[in-house]
Amino acid sequence: MAEAAGAAEAAGAGEAAEPGVRRGRVVEGVRAYGLIAGMWIRSTMAYRTSFALTTFGNFAMTALDFVAILLMFSRVDALGGYSLAEVAFLYGLSGVSFGLADLSIGSMERLGRRVRDGTLDTLLVRPAPVLAQVAADRFALRRLGRVVQGLLVLGYALTVVDIDWTAAKLLLMPVTLVSGAGIFAAVFVAAAAFQFVAQDASEVSNAFTYGGTTMLQYPPTVFALDLVRGATFVVPLAFVNWLPASYVLGRPYPLDLPGWVAFTPPLAAAACCALAGLAWRAGLRSYRSTGN
Amino acid sequence: MTDTAGTSETADRAEPGAGAEASAAVDAVAAFIELDGVEKVFDVRKKTGFLKRERRRVRAVDGLSFTVSRGEMVGYIGPNGAGKSTTIKMLTGILTPSGGRLRVAGIDPSRERTRLAHRIGVVFGQRTTLWWDLPLIDSYRLMHRMYRIPDARYRENLDRCVELLQLRDLLDVPVRQLSLGQRMRGDIAAALLHDPEVLYLDEPTIGLDVVSKAKVRGFLRDLNAERGTTVLLTTHDLQDIEQLCSRVMVIDHGRLMYDGPLAGLHEAGESERTLVVDLERELPPIEAPEPARVVRVEGPRQWLAFPASASAAGLVARIAAEYPLVDLSVREPDIESVIAKMYAERAGA
């Protein structure tokens, strides 16, 4: 009996192996992701017309949000003190970051369904990390439509918005986009981890993913302070665009935060990804100890 | 940690596998799959009212101990909810045991899931491991890379599976368009491309037609004979066991109820076959010779139970001679009834 308990404990420690093995797992994960995503891309490309149409559909659905903003600005000149060009800048940053995260691991939304119908088990018998397999499953290249739409709005914003460009600001742009994608990716993973517990509640993740990007399309000055606090300290979406954009646009920072926070999105992204990874691991462990 | 199977304990059932040379590094008589007091406890929450929930602990697997040697082909049977699937899930590393010791090829499945994955093949009868929307061949190509199967080996294994499982015309068909039997063959091939040392099959013939069943069984038999692949299969179909397995394990309520040859199971359960007789008209129950007896009468149709070991011929001849017979058929005992009988005997003993 004592031995049994010991075995259970050791098993509970799970796959928390030594660092060398962990690095190996990351490499394995990336490799498996590449293999699976590659397969889906090849299969998508077999039906080019269908791909073009669905990508356009994805683009159009996404563009609807921006049409709403354009309609608003057909009646007003500023929203929360921001001009159309500035709102477009926020929108573009958020749109591209979210688009990249959605393109790469948007499939994680389906985790709850996989738990419910038992197909998650089939992933657990393959020699690759489950996270990578779930993330790459049904890799949908049509989601490029969202990225392209974000890039177009960002491009438009950059041509019309008034920015005193410096090397720091220039450098901050790509860093912001990548960090933003990382933050949104962490949100996708955390939301998926939650679905281990509540399989039917996949819509909750929409509140943070789609809801998050919708919120970030508007200036922080529009929202109640509590909401901005929540989006800064609880789910740190503010690091996706609000904080770096405040620096680039020379605007006052939300919540009177110090100036250097504009350069912290990579840190925020790393912290988010680490936490999301822990949440995922806890979710998977609970699945493997309780089954379904 | 070495790649060889654990040698700490010698198997109590020393049956050398037919193809033990498949992995020369491993002692053929060593236990390949070892379970020692394995337990799996679930917390089941049940809704009892609008917001009320009741928590209950369920022992899905309750102190299970057995060993399987390399090259054995074992049937693992039991009623629904007996703990069969839970055992398979623990053996493949999907589920973590709550207690006890479990080793497959010397590996603790739940701790080293991905390492074990290279050495096992799994087929779930009710859900596919193939990519649903893509042609069969795409899944195979992906397995090739994911399992890092050497090119020549992959081609050889694929050709062999394609030929023996008759998959040639199905390779370019999306999996969702395959029939159940075709898909099952596709799944079995997918599970074997990386030369697994052990193959787990969870209800491999469920829902298949007679022809598909025969194909699948024939293939598995050859696989075991030629390659020495260890096979553990769960099934509801007694014929799967009869035609494939030299050894049967019966599990119920998470415990091992029987472990031995199939013939012994029939004895233990003293299973019965059923003779269904259609007479010309309604008649009183047939006076059959011992130990056959009428168990049911419905209009002109009567059901007679007789021991599975006895021949039906004498009984049929006797009835045909004395009664106006229109039609008859013999029903083989199914696993459920064998097991039910077995319990009845035990309860009586």
Add this chain to the structure above:
Amino acid sequence: MGTGSGRLYAAVAAGGFRRYATYRAATAAGVFTNTVFGLILVYTYLALWDERPQLGGYDQAQAVTFVWLGQALLAALAIGGGGFEDELMERIRTGDVAVDLYRPADLQLWWLAADVGRALFQLLGRGVVPFVFGSLFFPVALPREVSVWAAFLVTLLLAMLVGFALRYLVALSAFWLLDGTGVTQMAWLAGLFCSGMLLPLNVFPGVLGEVVRALPWSSLLQAPADVLLGEADPLGTFAFQASWAVALLALGRLVQSAATRRVVVQGG
């Protein structure tokens, strides 16, 4: 016979209601998500009306009410998809619809009943909570007169009819199109854009505003909202919604009979 078939469709509707009622966690998740989106939209609208009071003839409280009404009706009217149409399209694609056609029930009425059942559940299960939440924490403009609430309920019922009729046409397209994804996507786009879900239609500028307000989709959200907010004459709104409902349901019948002939010719 009339009461017999009435009972049949009532049973179908009850089935539609119950089917969605079983997913409690999904419903709770939906309520949460609608509430979060409502929160985000409400602040953008407040900023918009702050900048331009009386925009589109609404005051700030009316704009806030509009947001929460939209979140309450989004799932019920399946404006962004999620109604019966995916299932019907799948049945058409697989040919199972042939079975439905030989049933002693009318295809359109059958699905209408099921969809109304679903809509009623979504309205009660998913719509009420975000709306109450919004009314408690934000300044809203709700009528005191019972008659206005009664008129509002009538507009909701008519909105369900129009919403169904539109999606029925979308679903029937599967008889002619192999892949319905494009049509479904276009239908969502039109629904979100032209119903007022994206932005109240009275805020749309000039001719664009006039056009979208005349289209059937305005029956879904804009019409009930305007009646609730006291901005539109109930009888005129009923007439507008009812005309679209009748026209679209009739068109649905026409398309259905053409589709049925097709099925019969093809032998299913």
